Structures are given as structure tokens and as C-alpha cells.
Amino acid sequence: MPRLSPSEAAPTPDEHCAKRRQILTGARAVFLEHGFDGASMGEIAKAAGVSKGTLYVYFADKHSLFVAIVEAEIHDQGWGSFDFSADTDVERQLRGFGQAYIQTLCKPRSSSAIRTVMAIAERMPEVGRSYYERVIAQTVRRLGEALKRQVEAGVLKIDDCEFAASQFMMSCQASLFLPFVFQATPQPTPERIAAVVDSATRMFLAAYRVPSSS
Amino acid sequence: MPRLSPSEAAPTPDEHCAKRRQILTGARAVFLEHGFDGASMGEIAKAAGVSKGTLYVYFADKHSLFVAIVEAEIHDQGWGSFDFSADTDVERQLRGFGQAYIQTLCKPRSSSAIRTVMAIAERMPEVGRSYYERVIAQTVRRLGEALKRQVEAGVLKIDDCEFAASQFMMSCQASLFLPFVFQATPQPTPERIAAVVDSATRMFLAAYRVPSSS
Amino acid sequence: MPRLSPSEAAPTPDEHCAKRRQILTGARAVFLEHGFDGASMGEIAKAAGVSKGTLYVYFADKHSLFVAIVEAEIHDQGWGSFDFSADTDVERQLRGFGQAYIQTLCKPRSSSAIRTVMAIAERMPEVGRSYYERVIAQTVRRLGEALKRQVEAGVLKIDDCEFAASQFMMSCQASLFLPFVFQATPQPTPERIAAVVDSATRMFLAAYRVPSSS
Amino acid sequence: MPRLSPSEAAPTPDEHCAKRRQILTGARAVFLEHGFDGASMGEIAKAAGVSKGTLYVYFADKHSLFVAIVEAEIHDQGWGSFDFSADTDVERQLRGFGQAYIQTLCKPRSSSAIRTVMAIAERMPEVGRSYYERVIAQTVRRLGEALKRQVEAGVLKIDDCEFAASQFMMSCQASLFLPFVFQATPQPTPERIAAVVDSATRMFLAAYRVPSSS
């Protein structure tokens, strides 16, 4: 039996994926704004521009949709785009990464995701763990590897490079991230971020830079 | 007939306070475990061992009860008990405070509160701000003052002591707090905490200690 | 065992009656404003200035209290004070009564009572019946008797005086009471009432006055 | 396979309207019996044969449903069907209308609606006003116009025809409507109504008929 027109029958994979993405986009907005419990499937459907029933064609239930959102956030938030090879000078490397990192971290989108995932981590440990591993820990690991290369180049002296990476990243957050997520201060300006990252870089190098032999 | 104990007779302020505390205790457990939206007044009533109606005798609504819980946590979590005057040696001072701080921060109770308050900060900014100000910022301030004293004693050389305090505190969290709140690692052991705080202290002093003149 | 002071022991009947009246006063305000279902015992207690428990010392339940209120309204609304003997001239008699009647009927207090009792009459027929009988029907009866006296005096010619009384009273309401209870018009002014009652009186006398023999 | 009936297939506007009507029917029964506050959405759902949730698919809240009920009653109660042109003889016209009017007014359905709307008029003035205007006032207006035609035909002599209409309608209620709404007497018989309306007609014509010139 020939189909009269493709649009009247089973959707093509493209259409399927498009609608799926549409749902994810709407759901992300609602989940990140209201959290898992505060988000309602009705509001998600409206935000996605589909019917409530359609949500259940693509996702088994609210939980599955939420997991998919977190999964998507893990890939889309831009944590993978930090470029550690751009610079070989350790100071510029740290400053460049640090600023990009804090800028990303303090975007409303990131902080909403962190809030939302952190909030649910007690009841959905795998979701929390997965987000941490593939977003934060992975970034720590990549910075750690960059530091390792500097150690091997004799520029830095560090025992545990991954730990040092975490140490640097945390000190870059000083006075910036926590007050921002708790809504105690507005989103930090690039200038403020640069100053804080500068200070963190100085402290880090004071501790780990191999004294120049000159 | 002599009364066995006064608590069996007087129904008034003591019992009133007692029941209030009983409700707060139950509500804290439920709110901190499930978050604001995930907690139900019915579950809270059950946890507190009172009827649902009784909740509304003591608190106007769910929001008020939640605010009271956060308020209580602000006072009860032990952030105010850090003792900065115990030691005058800067290194021991930093290590002592850092360990106590991370120990407190990484207790399940603290991390649950942080998760819960952080999650709601977007919809209840005053709650988030209040928690940050009176728990975290206050601790930063107190450490900053301690550092200032060291600066005045000529031991440290720091421009912005409060910022330096935040920097130290954040670097103490390296590899410990974030994986813990995201449920990626179990509660850190005291040994691990000690090692991390040691490292943070070394880095901090490398950057800010005035070289001994000897 | 002698009582130390009367105020410390069983209250005197006076006190008892006073508190009872106090409750009735508060309850009347609340019941008449919100209706039986819309009124809450808590609000009544507050309006009466007593505790909720005290209400149940004086009245078995909400229903009993409501019945008592209606009973009190039946006596207190001033429907019994119409004076038919003040005037012997039939025209002045009708006008005088008509104005007093409509004035009373269109007071907020009367219309609230009528609304409230009428609303509940389907579920509490005895309450409705009692109110009608002892307020409205009684007034009709008294006017009917006054008319009868005029008939006996040869001034009016009426078969059924009680029915004629009702007829007069209803025609006095024309354009006044219904729009007022339905909140379509404000409380009528005395002037408007006088005009309407005048017209009703003229119509009534046109139909029932014995033509003067002169 | 041919469909047996269209109603078994199309789920859309017909069924939507049908269910809406079904809800309105159930809600009317409950609201008119118990009043706004006495009616519960659960009972309405049961009476309508739908689930509680379905009510909220069709109506935003209890208040909206109630307003819709009153609106429907305004149209469905048959107040618009009085025919003033059927008769040109003024006496037969008044008698015919008067009987139809009182018959309608004293049906349980009308008196329930009046009770319910009157009861809520203090808290929902627009509802009360709307009901009065579009049911009672409109009928008064239409009778007033019919009277005006009789005035223009030289049959009646009336200054304010709308007021006279109200006067006639009120006097038709004498001894009938009030005792009925207050549940003091049963629904009046057609014979009783006829007698009362006859009397009202006689009184009205005695006052307003232009004496025949013969």
C-alpha cells in the first residue's frame, strides 16, 4: 500500500529527532528554572510546543525526561571546549583557562544546572554522580594533564597534578561562585573574574612554580 | 497527690515550645532530604509525629515553615563555633580552622542544607541570600579578620584579607566538597581532609607569608 | 467550703448570660455577612472575643448557634415595633406603616438576614419557616388586623384583609427591595421610599376604599 | 467499515460541548441545592459523572463554574418567553402574564436560583447584579413596554410605566412567593395563583385604567 504523502504517515527519523530536540529544549528551560519537583509536565509541554501526550511518546516518564535533560546539559554547556594547548606559558595558560572556567561556571545556565542537579543528587545519586564526573571531574582531569605537561617540562613541581588542578579551580571561585548561586551577588563582571583569577594564579605559581635557575 | 514532674501538668509555654521544636525537627528531616517542592506537609506531619492540622497552628504555611527551618539551620549548624584565637601560629591556625571548616561543610547535614537552600535560591532569593550571608560570608569575614591580625603582626602580607580568606576556604575544598555533594564520592575521611587542608595551607603561605628575616 | 470570691468560682447567671450575648453578637455579625457555610467558628470566636472552645460551652454545634442567631434576629430586628394605632386616617396609616416597613426591610441588617435565612431555607426548612412566620407573616397579620378595623369602620371594603395586607406590603417593595438585595442598586433613600409607598397607597385605596358618600 | 453513528467517532467539539453541558447540569443541581459555599467540587463531579480533575479542564475554578451556572440559569429559566403581544385586552394581558410570571417564579428551580444568587450577592455583587438585571429587571422592562402601549392606546393612564410594571409584579407575589421561598408553604397551586393574580389585576386596573367614556 503506497503512502499518499510522507507527511501523513510515519515520520522520518529526522522529524523524530527534531521533535525530540524540541521537547528537550522546552524541558530544559522548565527543569532548570523550577527544579525537578517544581517543574510540571504540563508546563514542559507548553514550553516545548507539543501536547502533554507527546512527551510520553518520547520519554517514559518525568524521571527519564529529566535524566535526558541532564545528559544534554552535560554535553551542551561548553565545559569540553576549554583549550589547554593554546598557550605554553604556564601563567597565561592558567589565567586563560581560569577566566574561561569561571565565566562558564557563573553563567545563569550553568548555575541553574548545578543547582538543579545538586538538589536532586540525594534522591538520584547516579544523576549527580554522572554530572559531576562528566562535567567537573573531566575538566579537572584535563587541567591536571596540562599541569602534568608543565611538570614534565620542568616548569612546575607538583606531586598530584589532578589534585592541584582542583585546587586551582576552587581558588578561582573565591568570592565569586558561591555568593552568585545563593543569589547574594549578581553575576560577576569579566573584570572581577580576571582579578580573582589573577590572584589565584599568583598564589598557585607561588606554591608550585619551579624557581627559574637564572 | 504530688505530681511526678512538672512537664506532665503545665500545658503552656514549655509544651508549646516543645511541640514547635518537634515540628521543626520533623520538617528539617523532610525538607533537607527532599527539598522544598519534594517535601509534603503530610510527610512532615508524620515525621514530626503530629497531625497535619497542627502544623498550621505553629506555622502559617509551607513557606513559613521552610524559612523557619533554614533560619534554624543557620544557627544550629555550628559555623559560628570556629575558634580563631586558639592559636597564634599562623600555620597551625589555618590548618586548625581549615579542618574544622571542611569537616563541618562535608557533614551530611550541611551538604543537605546547602543543596536545599541553593536549589531554592532562584525562587526565594532572600532565603538564599540570608543563608549565604549568615553562614558562609560570616565565616569568611571572621577568617578575614584573623588574617588581618596576622598581617598587622607582620606575619602575612595581604591586600584584601577577606578575599584571601575566601581563597583559602575554597582551596580547602579542593577534591572534597563538590564530589561529595554530587554524590560522586563518600564523605571524606578526616585524614583526607587533613591532607587537603595541609596542601591548601602550604599554597596559601607560599603566596602570602612574609619571608622570615632570619 | 466557702468561696473566696465570686469571680473565681462558678459564674453567676448574669455573667453566663452576658457571655452568651457576647457570643450571639459576634456570631450574628459573621453569619449575616458570610452565610451559614461561609462563616467559620474560628472567625465567630474572634468576633465574639472568646475562645473557640467557649462557643461549644454555650452551643452544641454550629447549627445550634445559627438557629439561636436567627431566633435573636427575629426578636431584634424591629419588625414588632410598627405602630398601627397611631393614626386613624387610613391613608396616613398606610403611608406611615409602608415607609417604616420598607425602611426596615431595606436596612443592610435586614437584607443580610433575609439573604442568609432564605439561602438556608432549603436545607433547614424549620429555620426558614420560623423566620417567615414570626417576622413577615406576623407583620402581615398585624397590618391585616388594622385593615380589618378600617373595614369595620366602613372605610375600606376588603374580603380577605390578611391577603390585602400582603398585597399592600408587596406593592410597597416595587422597584426597591429586589434590586437592593441583588446589589443592583444602593440602599434606597427615604425620599424614594416615600414616593413608592405613596404610589402603592394610592393604588391600594383606589381598589379598596369605600367611595365617600358626599 | 462504516461507522454506526458519528457520535461514536469524533471526539472533538460535539463531545466537548456535551461533557461541558454534563458538568453544568451536575453543577447546577449541587449549587442550587447547597449554595456556593455548601457545594463541594467533589459532589459536583459526582453529580456530573466526571472526575474532579475534569471539572478543571472545563472551568478554571469553583467561582468560574458558579458564574457559568448562573449565566446558564439566566438564559434557561424561561423568563424570556413571556408573550405580551398575545392579547390586546389589558385585563387578559395582565392576568396571562401575571400567572405565567408567578408560575415561573414559584417553580423550585427558580426559587433555588434566587436563593442561591441572592445569598452570594453580598460577596459577588456582579453576579447578583447580572442576575437581577437580565432576569428580573428585563421582565419588568418588557412589561413596562407593554403597559406603555396600553397607555398610548388610551387604555391606561400611567406616569412611569416601568415602575408600574414592578408594582404589578410585586403585588402578584402577595402571599405566594415569600412564604414559598422561606419554606413556610408548599408550591402554590395554579388555582391559588390565578386568584392572587386576579386580585392584583383588579387592584392595578382600579388605579390605572382610564374610565370608559360610555
Place this chain on the structure above:
DNA sequence: TATGAATGAGGGTTCATTCAT
């Protein structure tokens, strides 16, 4: 596939009533 009508369990909240004091 996509819909949206329909559901019923459960949400927060109120309230008439009781009872120990």
C-alpha cells in the same frame, strides 16, 4: 505519531469539633 480529554491520587490548607487542663 500526535493529540488532548480524562483521571485519581495527592498536593496545601481550612475547619468543626474535642479534650485535658
Place this chain on the structure above:
DNA sequence: AATGAATGAACCCTCATTCAT
């Protein structure tokens, strides 16, 4: 007698989910 803390049933309403179309 008077209280007010306590209750639990019922209130209105929301929501995740299902299902016929």
C-alpha cells in the same frame, strides 16, 4: 466555666500519567 492545642476529615486544586482517536 473557659481555654486553646490538637485533630482528621474535607476542602479546592494540580499533576503525572493513560488512552481512544
